[in-house]
């Protein structure tokens with residue numbers, strides 16, 4: 544009798560899994576279909592609640608493309624073309640996708656462009672930004688659809704599928720990604736981030752990704768909206784921090800005391816060599832995904848010592864060497880969407896296990912016009 548019941552339960556689970564992987568999503572009714580997915584996902588999570596993510600090894604030269612703040616215009620297309628040209632293995636999109644107030648419509652255009660250039664099955668991970676905060680469900684649905692092409696259990700959420708990109712983490716090809724809405728969407732992030740990092744200590748590479756930032760860790764006028772706790776937690780675990788929101792690029796040296804501005808966030812080491820270890824990481828802002836391009840905030844004065852490389856409209860520095868001297872007189876306007884044919888947007892590429900070395904990575908910030916405006920080596924000490 545017991546074995547008959549067992550068989551029955553296993554059959555039901557099998558049918559649920561089968562249904563989840565093949566059933567098309569009804570785009571006409573976001574709420575209803577999302578709730579339906581929610582129920583299925585909860586069942587999947589409960590089924591696997593005691594299992595850990597796969598500990599797949601990162602392949603040699605595994606290339607991760609990171610950017611945010613794309614819009615869905617010509618600029619975004621040029622960024623996707625760059626990702627394709629660079630033959631990146633996956634994308635982390637740091638939020639602010641379409642900027643449309645009609646989020647459902649905006650999400651559809653965003654998805655169509657990604658599908659056209661990279662394909663429906665391309666591994667593409669999302670983080671919620673402020674511009675889609677009220678309509679995140681539209682993106683969750685598309686994110687979930689994409690996950691169906693990846694191994695089961697690639698991503699985990701705090702409670703339900705609506706937490707994807709908000710309180711979630713994924714592990715793909717040995718790369719742990721914290722995908723957080725901290726500062727943009729949701730509450731109670733700190734405890735989730737802490738437990739996510741604790742559960743994934745053994746991952747080969749760790750990347751903390753969220754949209755917003757702290758004022759001293761971006762190059763423009765953005766206020767501090769994340770708080771220091773997420774930065775500190777990711778530093779404790781030696782995870783790269785990737786953010787967006789400000790529409791320019793910046794990458795720090797190795798930081799050892801993030802939040803301690805009086806001590807330059809504990810910046811140490813060479814400009815073109817950063818270290819990842821417990822208590823050591825670097826922070827990057829990559830808001831150059833296609834929407835617009837902004838200047839360095841001249842009120843900041845000289846470039847703070849924790850920055851290694853920056854790319855803004857009026858100031859470009861590569862490993863502390865000026866490429867374009869600071870100008871606080873001209874070109875201080877934001878270059879907007881209309882200028883997308885002329886703006887040179889950019890992507891941060893991290894090539895993990897560079898040259899087959901398991902503790903090395905190469906970082907490059909490449910623009911859509913082919914300029915390499917940042918280049919650095921990453922050494923993992925843990």
Ligand SMILES: [Fe+2]
Pocket residue numbers: 639672673674754787788789
């Ligand atoms: Fe934003």
